[in-house]
Every structure is written in C-alpha cells, then in structure tokens.
Amino acid sequence: xxxxxxxxxxxxxxxxxxxxxxxxxxxxxxxxxxxxxxxxxxxxxxxxxxxxxxxxxxxxxxxxxxxxxxxxxxxxxxxxxxxxxxxxxxxxxxxxxxxxxxxxxxxxxxxxxxxxxxxxxxxxxxxxxxxxxxxxxxxxxxxxxxxxxxxxxxxxxxxxxxxxxxxxxxxxxxxxxxxxxxxxxxxxxxxxxxxxxxxxxxxxxxxxxxxxxxxxxxxxxxxxxxxxxxxxxxxxxxxxxxxxxxxxxxxxxxxxxxxxxxxxxxxxxxxxxxxxxxxxxxxxxxxxxxxxxxxxxxxxxxxxxxxxxxxxxxxxxxxxxxxxxxxxxxxxxxxxxxxxxxxxxxxxxxxxxxxxxxxxxxxxxxxxxxxxxxxxxxxxxxxxxxxxxxxxxxxxxxxxxxxxxxxxxxxx
Amino acid sequence: xxxxxxxxxxxxxxxxxxxxxxxxxxxxxxxxxxxxxxxxxxxxxxxxxxxxxxxxxxxxxxxxxxxxxxxxxxxxxxxxxxxxxxxxxxxxxxxxxxxxxxxxxxxxxxxxxxxxxxxxxxxxxxxxxxxxxxxxxxxxxxxxxxxxxxxxxxxxxxxxxxxxxxxxxxxxxxxxxxxxxxxxxxxxxxxxxxxxxxxxxxxxxxxxxxxxxxxxxxxxxxxxxxxxxxxxxxxxxxxxxxxxxxxxxxxxxxxxxxxxxxxxxxxxxxxxxxxxxxxxxxxxxxxxxxxxxxxxxxxxxxxxxxxxxxxxxxxxxxxxxxxxxxxxxxxxxxxxxxxxxxxxxxxxxxxxxxxxxxxxxxxxxxxxxxxxxxxxxxxxxxxxxxxxxxxxxxxxxxxxxxxxxxxxxxxx
Numbered sequence: 001x002x003x004x005x006x007x008x009x010x011x012x013x014x015x016x017x018x019x020x021x022x023x024x025x026x027x028x029x030x031x032x033x034x035x036x037x038x039x040x041x042x043x044x045x046x047x048x049x050x051x052x053x054x055x056x057x058x059x060x061x062x063x064x065x066x067x068x069x070x071x072x073x074x075x076x077x078x079x080x081x082x083x084x085x086x087x088x089x090x091x092x093x094x095x096x097x098x099x100x101x102x103x104x105x106x107x108x109x110x111x112x113x114x115x116x117x118x119x120x121x122x123x124x125x126x127x128x129x130x131x132x133x134x135x136x137x138x139x140x141x142x143x144x145x146x147x148x149x150x151x152x153x154x155x156x157x158x159x160x161x162x163x164x165x166x167x168x169x170x171x172x173x174x175x176x177x178x179x180x181x182x183x184x185x186x187x188x189x190x191x192x193x194x195x196x197x198x199x200x201x202x203x204x205x206x207x208x209x210x211x212x213x214x215x216x217x218x219x220x221x222x223x224x225x226x227x228x229x230x231x232x233x234x235x236x237x238x239x240x241x242x243x244x245x246x247x248x249x250x251x252x253x254x255x256x257x258x259x260x261x262x263x264x265x266x267x268x269x270x271x272x273x274x275x276x277x278x279x280x281x282x283x284x285x286x287x288x289x290x291x292x293x294x295x296x297x298x299x300x301x302x303x304x305x306x307x308x309x310x311x312x313x314x315x316x317x318x319x320x321x322x323x324x325x326x327x328x329x330x331x332x333x334x335x336x337x338x339x340x341x342x343x344x345x346x347x348x349x350x351x352x353x354x355x356x357x358x359x360x361x362x363x364x365x366x367x368x369x370x371x372x373x374x375x376x377x378x379x380x381x382x383x384x385x386x387x388x389x390x391x392x393x394x395x396x397x398x399x400x401x402x403x404x405x406x407x408x409x410x411x412x
Numbered sequence: 413x414x415x416x417x418x419x420x421x422x423x424x425x426x427x428x429x430x431x432x433x434x435x436x437x438x439x440x441x442x443x444x445x446x447x448x449x450x451x452x453x454x455x456x457x458x459x460x461x462x463x464x465x466x467x468x469x470x471x472x473x474x475x476x477x478x479x480x481x482x483x484x485x486x487x488x489x490x491x492x493x494x495x496x497x498x499x500x501x502x503x504x505x506x507x508x509x510x511x512x513x514x515x516x517x518x519x520x521x522x523x524x525x526x527x528x529x530x531x532x533x534x535x536x537x538x539x540x541x542x543x544x545x546x547x548x549x550x551x552x553x554x555x556x557x558x559x560x561x562x563x564x565x566x567x568x569x570x571x572x573x574x575x576x577x578x579x580x581x582x583x584x585x586x587x588x589x590x591x592x593x594x595x596x597x598x599x600x601x602x603x604x605x606x607x608x609x610x611x612x613x614x615x616x617x618x619x620x621x622x623x624x625x626x627x628x629x630x631x632x633x634x635x636x637x638x639x640x641x642x643x644x645x646x647x648x649x650x651x652x653x654x655x656x657x658x659x660x661x662x663x664x665x666x667x668x669x670x671x672x673x674x675x676x677x678x679x680x681x682x683x684x685x686x687x688x689x690x691x692x693x694x695x696x697x698x699x700x701x702x703x704x705x706x707x708x709x710x711x712x713x714x715x716x717x718x719x720x721x722x723x724x725x726x727x728x729x730x731x732x733x734x735x736x737x738x739x740x741x742x743x744x745x746x747x748x749x750x751x752x753x754x755x756x757x758x759x760x761x762x763x764x765x766x767x768x769x770x771x772x773x774x775x776x777x778x779x780x781x782x783x784x785x786x787x788x789x790x791x792x793x794x795x796x797x798x799x800x801x802x803x804x805x806x807x808x809x810x811x812x813x814x815x816x817x818x819x820x821x822x823x824x
Contacts, residue, residue: 011624013448014591015439016633018432022453027427036425038460041434041451048449105780106600106798113602131802154627154804276695276716282702283688283695286716290694293770293803301722304688304698304714306707310756314713314726344722358705391705 001034001172004056007041008049008068008077009151021066021156028160033174033225034062044068049080057144061172064164067151069117069134078119081148085139087123091115092135095126099133124148127163131155136163145171178224178232180240183257184250185217185404192218192250199246204235216400217252217259249408259403260288260295266410267298272347274406276302277315277340279327280354280370284399300346305336315339328353328365330373330382337375337382348376350406352398357391368394372402374409381409413586415446416468419453420461420480420489421563433478433568440572444580445587445637446474456480461492469556473584476576479563481529481546490531493560497551499535503527504547507538511545536560539575543567548575557583589637590644592652595669596662597629597816604630604662611658616647627808629664629671661820671815672700672707678822679710684759686818688714689727689752691739692766692782696811712758717748727751740765740777742785742794749787749794760788762818766797768806780806784814786821793821 005025011017022039029036037060042048049068056063068077082088096118103110117133120126127136127147132155137148147164149156168174184192189211193200200209206226212219222239224232244251253262267274276285286302289295305311308322316339317332325331337351354370361367367389373382385401387394417437423429434451441448449472454460461480468475480489494500508530515522529545532538539548539559544567549560559576561568580586596604601623605612612621618638624631634651636644656663665674679686688697698714701707717723720734728751729744737743749763766782773779779801785794797813799806 010622012435012451013438014442014635015435015437015448016624018430018435019451020430023424023427023430025427026425030426036427037454039424039431039453043449102800105778106800108600108603111602111606113605152625275722278695278698282707282711283690283698283714283716284702286690286695287699287807290696290716290718290768291804291807295694296718296772299694300719301726302695302714302716302718303726304695304702304716306702306714307712310687310713313757314715314755343726345725356702360708392703395699395703 001062001174002037002060003029003034003062003064004037004060005039006052006056006063006065007039007151008044008065009041010043012041013043021151021153024153024157025064025066025160028165029062029064031177031179031223032165032168033177034168034172044076044080046076046080046083049077050084053080053084053146057141057146061144062168063144063146064160065146065148066156069148069150077148078121081137081139082121085121085123085141087121089119090122092118092120092126094128095120095133095135098128098135102133127159129155129159130162131158138164138167175225176227176229176232178229178236180222180236181255182220182222182240182243182251183217183253183255184220184247185252185259185400186250187218187247189213189218192247196220196243196246199239199242202242203239206232207235207239216396252404252407258288258292259400259407261292263403263407263410264289264292264295264298266407267348273298273300273345274348274350275300275340275344275346276402277336277349277351278302278304279306279311279333279336279352280356281352281395281399281402282306282356284395285350285352285402288399288403301344303340303343311336315343326365328355328369328371330371330384333371333373334375334380334382337373338380341375348374348406348410350374350402352402354385354387354394354398356394356398357389370394370398370401372398372405374402374406376409381405413446413474413584414449414472415441415474415476416449416472417451418464418468418475418477419451419563420456420477421453422455424453425455433563433565436565436569437476437478437572440577441474441476442589442591444577445589446580446584447589456488458488458492458495461489462496465492465496465558469553469558473556474580475556475558476572477558477560478568481560481562489560490533493549493551494533497533497535497553499533501531502534504530504532504538506540507532507547510540510547514545539571541567541571543570550576550579587637587639588641588644589635590641590648591636592634592648593667594632594634594652594655594663595629595665596632596659597664597671597812598662599630599659601625601630604659608632608655608658611651611654614654615651618644619647619651627805628812661816664816664819670700670704671812671819672704675815675819675822676701676704676707676710678819679760685710685712685757686760686762687712687752687756687758688814689748689761689763690714690716691718691723691745691748691764692768693764693807693811693814694718694768696807697762697764697814700811700815713756715752715755723748727755738777740767740781740783742783742796745783745785746787746792746794749785749792753787760786760818760822762786762814764810764814766799766806766810768810769801769803782806782810782813784810784817786814786818788821793817 125138357367537550769779
C-alpha cells in the first residue's frame with residue numbers, strides 16, 4: 001500500500017520553515033506498513049492544487065494533506081478541494097460550536113474569519129480537532145482516500161494519532177507491524193550497540209531493531225512484522241525482558257514514557273517529594289517535571305541559582321566552597337542539593353552546575369563539563385559528566401542525566 | 413521566474429531524515445527573486461524520476477535536484493538522466509583525477525564504486541565539487557535548466573553558492589524579492605488580522621503579507637517583488653513603521669530575534685538584572701532566558717514556587733493572601749514578584765501563577781486562567797490572561813505573555 005504526502009502553503013517554498021511534518025507522518029505511515037511514494041510541497045494556487053491531488057489519486061491509495069486551512073484570507077485550498085471532489089462548502093454546526101467553545105474563555109469574539117473555519121466540503125467526513133479550530137477532512141474519490149489537516153504540528157499530530165491512523169487501519173487491510181520502544185539513557189550509541197550485540201544477534205528474522213538517538217536519550221525500536229499478532233507479542237515481550245536484564249540502569253521506560261513521568265510514579269508510590277537546584281540547566285529540569293500533568297503531587301519547586309550570589313544567599317552554599325573549588329565542582333553541586341532540600345522542604349533534590357558554553361570554558365573546566373548531585377534522606381551523591389560543545393544540547397543532556405541519576409538513586 | 417526542487421532518495425520518504433536542504437535552497441532562490449513552485453521528494457525509481465523531471469520542465473525555468481548520485485549500487489539516477497536528456501555516460505578525466513586526489517591522503521584505494529563517480533552524462537556541464545567526490549551536473553532541455561547535485565548538505569551548499577547561483581544570475585534575468593519579518597505577541601491571529609486590516613489593504617500590489625503563527629507568537633512576513641531595490645526597501649520600511657504605530661505593544665522584534673534576546677539587550681544597555689518567580693510556568697521562563705548564550709550577564713536566577721509552602725517560605729508571600737485570594741490571584745502573583753526581587757537581589761522579576769490544567773480548574777478559576785506580575789524599581793504591575801485547555805500550550809503562552817509584559821514594562 002502506498003501513500004503521498006502533500007503540504008500546501010508558502011512557508012516551506014520560501015524556505016521560512018523546514019518541513020518537519022512530512023518526516024513525522026512518513027515515519028508513522030512506515031510504522032503501519034504503508035510506503036510513502038512522494039512528498040510534495042506546493043503553494044495554495046488553485047490549478048496546482050488540483051493537478052497535485054489528481055496525480056496522487058492516480059498513483060496511491062492514501063493522501064495526507066496539511067496546510068492551507070488557516071483563518072486568514074490567503075487561503076484558497078477549500079475552493080480547490082470542492083472543485084476536485086465536486087462538492088460545495090457548508091457550515092458545520094459541531095465545528096462552529098467547537099470554535100465558539102475555544103474562543104469564549106480567551107475572551108475572543110467570534111468574527112467572520114473564525115466562523116469561516118467551520119465551512120467544510122459537504123461530502124467530507126469531518127474529523128474533530130480538539131487542539132485547534134480547523135477540523136480534519138476525510139474524503140474519498142475513485143477508491144483513493146484524501147485527508148486534509150491543519151499544518152500546525154501539534155494539531156496535525158493529534159489528528160493523525162487519534163483519528164486518522166485508526167480509520168486507515170479499518171479502511172485498508174495492512175500487514176500488522178507491532179512495535180516496542182525501549183527508552184535508554186546513559187550510554188552513547190556505539191557503547192550501547194556493543195553492550196547489546198549478542199542480544200541483537202539473537203533476534204528472530206521477523207523482528208528488526210532500530211536505534212533512534214536524539215539529544216535526550218536513545219530509543220531502541222523493535223518492529224515485528226507478520227500475520228500472527230499473538231506470536232509477535234509473545235516474542236517481543238521475551239526479548240524486552242532479556243534486554244532489561246542486560247542494561248537495567250539504562251532503561252528508564254517504554255513507548256512514550258518520560259523520565260520525569262517515571263520518577264513521578266516512583267515518588268507518588270512512596271509519598272515523597274522532589275525539587276531542583278539548577279545552575280547550568282537554568283530551570284529546564286523544573287520545566288520537564290512541570291510539563292507533566294499532575295506533577296504538583298510530588299514536585300514542590302526549584303531554585304535556579306545562575307549567579308554565585310543566589311547559590312550563597314538562597315541555597316546557603318558557603319562562600320568558601322565557591323572560592324576554593326569554583327561553582328562547577330562536586331563540593332558546590334552537593335552543597336546546592338543539600339541546601340535546596342532544606343529551603344524547599346522536599347525529600348529529594350537534584351542539582352546541576354556546569355559550563356554550558358559557548359564561552360566560559362577553561363583548560364581545567366572546559367565547555368561541556370557538568371557536575372550533578374542528588375540529595376535525599378540517605379545523604380548526597382554527585383557525579384561528573386562531559387558533554388559536547390553545543391549549548392542547547394548540553395542543557396538537554398545535563399537535564400536528562402540528572403533525572404537518570406535521580407531515578408537510579410530512588411531505585412537503590 | 414520559477415524553480416522546482418527535487419530530492420531523490422529513500423531517507424526522506426521513510427522519515428529518517430528531515431529535508432533541510434530544500435528549505436536552504438528555497439531561501440537562496442527567493443533571495444535571487446526566483447519563486448519556488450514545488451518541492452518534491454521521490455525515491456530513485458526510474459520512471460518516477462523521468463515523470464518528475466518532465467513535469468518540472470513543463471512548468472519552470474530552473475530545476476535543482478539533490479541526491480541519487482552516491483557511490484553505492486542502488487543508484488539509478490544517472491541512467492534516468494541519460495534517458496531524459498538523450499545522452500550517454502562517459503568518464504570525465506578531471507573528476508577522476510579529483511577523486512584520486514581526495515582518496516589518496518586518506519589511504520583509500522580507488523575501486524569500481526569510486527571510479528564510477530566520474531561517469532557523467534556526455535552533454536552535461538560538469539561543476540567541480542571541491543567538498544566531495546560526486547560533481548554537480550548542469551544540463552539544459554527545451555530552455556529549462558537542470559542542475560544535479562549530491563545530497564550531502566555541505567557539498568550541496570558549496571556548489572550552490574560558488575558555482576550554481578553565479579551561473580543562474582548570468583543565464584536568467586531575475587527579479588529581486590525582499591523580505592521583512594515582524595514578530596508579534598499578545599493577539600490571536602483573527603484579532604490581529606482585524607486590527608491591521610486597513611493597513612493590510614493599504615499595501616501596494618508589489619508587497620504581499622503572510623501570517624505565520626506558532627504557539628509562541630505570530631510572524632508577519634512582508635515580501636516585496638520588483639526591479640528597484642531602493643524603492644522596495646523604502647516602502648517596506650515605511651509600512652513597518654506604520655505597523656509599529658498600530659500595534660506597538662504587540663511587536664517585540666524583527667527577523668530572527670527572540671523575546672528573551674530582545675529583553676537581554678535592553679537590560680545590558682541599562683546594566684540591570686532580571687529573575688523569575690514561577691508557579692504555573694514551572695521554570696520555563698528561566699529556561700527561555702538561560703537558553704541564550706551570554707544570559708548570565710543579566711539573568712541571576714529563579715524561584716519555581718510550585719507549592720504554596722515554597723511561595724510562603726522562600727518568596728515570603730503572606731499566608732493570609734494565599735488563604736483570602738488563592739494562589740491564582742493578583743495579590744499573590746504580585747507578592748511573588750516583589751518577594752523574589754528581594755530574595756534574588758535583581759532589578760526586575762516576572763512572576764506567574766495560573767491553572768495550567770488539565771485538572772485543577774474551578775468555575776471561578778478555570779483551566780487557562782493565568783495571573784502575571786512584573787516587579788521593578790518603580791513598583792509592581794499585574795495582568796490577568798485567559799488561555800486555552802492544553803497544558804503544554806498554556807505553559808508556552810504564559811511564558812511568552814510574561815516576557816512581553818516584562819518587555820513593555822521595561823520600555824515604559
């Protein structure tokens with residue numbers, strides 16, 4: 001089974017944004033056993049839209065189209081859609097109510113531009129967009145399925161995951177592919193590959209392994225392809241169990257779990273609380289914790305101590321330690337963690353101090369050097385890390401490593 | 413004048429890599445006054461390559477093609493090129509010498525795969541690739557120019573900048589396009605469109621306006637196209653000046669600027685410092701500040717006061733205020749800002765307290781309600797906001813709105 005991806009709008013054609021949507025959709029479709037034949041970006045020019053839709057319908061079974069559905073007047077996509085499918089625009093009451101419900105609490109008055117987002121082609125199946133105003137539109141022509149979506153990434157992703165893929169599975173008979181994703185942190189890709197080489201060689205031929213690294217961690221994705229779901233699930237479960245025995249400290253979760261979510265679960269079970277004391281990570285670890293809904297059950301607060309004055313005055317780090325060892329040292333990061341435990345009144349604190357870069361490095365303390373400490377009821381531990389030269393990546397890696405150190409401390 | 417961009421290879425179609433090459437080339441072409449009509453990614457399948465080249469030749473004057481020229485054997489691009497242009501492959505002596513010269517110092521022996529990189533279509537103008545082994549190929553058919561390049565980004569960029577653009581300028585008479593991007597924050601797209609409708613209608617026909625929204629802010633892009641660069645620059649400057657008078661509080665910068673970068677510049681000019689006191693944003697504003705290199709010049713630290721205990725004990729918010737007004741109130745958020753100013757020893761503090769969701773809302777204080785305060789040398793101000801239902805977006809919007817309130821306070 002084949003699919004085309006089409007992006008409508010000028011942003012990509014003038015190079016203002018990079019088309020990340022298509023890569024995401026291509027991955028999702030590949031996971032379903034659907035091959036992407038072509039990815040096309042065009043402007044919202046009437047005839048060009050018609051030609052592109054027509055070309056796709058002659059070559060593939062499924063076409064996912066993003067963009068061109070915004071509320072501003074440079075939007076000509078819907079007219080082209082109507083002509084292509086031989087239908088007309090009508091107001092959809094459910095979409096209209098949804099737009100009103102979204103705008104009302106923000107004190108935004110419904111105007112003509114908002115109202116016209118509820119205009120949908122009469123023959124379309126309207127897919128509810130709970131993340132925004134423009135709905136998804138599922139349409140068919142000559143056996144080919146077309147799905148139109150807004151181009152805003154989180155709206156598109158929610159529509160694809162929650163509404164479109166389930167419908168695609170029902171509508172088309174695809175060969176099942178079952179995935180298991182194992183989340184690992186703490187070993188670089190080459191070392192991880194070495195450590196699990198024997199296990200990898202033991203995988204049966206119907207299971208493929210992919211390393212998916214990002215600045216946060218490495219995801220190991222097992223993909224089983226075949227007709228018998230029971231057999232596939234059983235073997236996948238066994239292989240994941242084996243992997244857990246080989247790298248127990250590196251595996252922090254599965255599928256869409258996060259380190260903070262995993263830590264949150266542990267803390268809730270024990271009725272314990274956590275906070276952070278951050279220098280080089282600058283509030284990013286607190287941001288990770290508080291991005292999880294319900295984190296106020298265990299996360300209490302943080303002190304971002306970017307300057308030495310804040311380290312001394314708010315966290316009580318002795319001036320002597322700062323002078324003798326410098327801010328980026330085991331002594332100071334441990335004092336930050338212990339101090340923050342008292343100040344914030346929590347059971348655990350994870351603390352960071354490092355040279356994020358691009359400037360501020362010295363021969364003894366180069367850019368990328370980071371000290372991380374965890375203080376808890378049983379005392380304080382600290383560990384030294386060396387990351388790279390890139391500021392953004394250093395902040396993310398330091399945050400993830402700090403969370404992993406906290407998790408392993410909790411599990412000891 | 414119009415151009416198409418074509419990418420050949422599987423990596424993009426399976427979602428393994430994001431197509432950053434096309435965005436880069438699109439920007440470069442736009443800067444030359446060449447509009448990109450279509451960006452297409454296809455696999456190296458013979459007939460599909462032929463159809464795509466043929467479609468491009470009927471619609472545009474210039475086609476830039478990347479990928480499909482690597483040394484591995486799954487490369488069918490050159491065969492398709494020869495058929496399309498009615499020519500045959502011949503060895504190019506200069507390319508062969510260049511490959512030998514590149515491989516020798518690396519101790520790599522020339523093999524068949526390397527040698528075949530010197531095979532070029534007989535009718536092609538060969539463009540020297542000083543960064544790698546595969547040359548660029550400049551070919552023409554029916555007045556349309558096709559340039560084939562390797563997909564490795566730094567090889568492609570060097571070829572485009574040093575060899576292809578200079579030839580394009582000579583070969584075609586291009587019309588310059590000039591862009592201005594205005595960054596706005598604080599009004600949703602529909603309200604912004606209404607507010608600037610008269611101004612938008614006053615734009616001369618050679619200037620186009622585009623709305624580019626994301627969760628952080630809305631970018632307004634003006635694109636002028638014409639022969640006289642001086643006239644275009646003058647009118648663009650005038651129109652941006654007019655816009656600044658219509659929405660002065662919403663415009664926080666231009667082109668690639670960020671709100672934190674803009675605030676950082678203001679603070680450095682005045683030799684002043686800043687910190688944050690965050691409840692619902694959970695450290696995200698501190699993270700935004702500390703993501704900027706050099707932010708330690710003005711950013712001192714933060715208190716993330718997620719629990720009421722931390723608000724009281726660390727920031728000194730009176731218990732009475734928390735009981736009488738609740739944490740999400742003007743009184744508490746102002747007390748947080750004023751308290752943090754003392755605790756952190758900074759000139760300005762921006763503070764947030766709100767209901768990020770998805771739970772925790774009440775009829776009086778629904779999910780999305782956020783209070784923001786800014787405390788400075790001249791006192792404290794606070795403002796109430798209503799965002800939507802999504803936790804992640806509430807955190808981002810609260811952070812951006814807080815930074816915008818801080819910026820407007822600094823400018824008063």
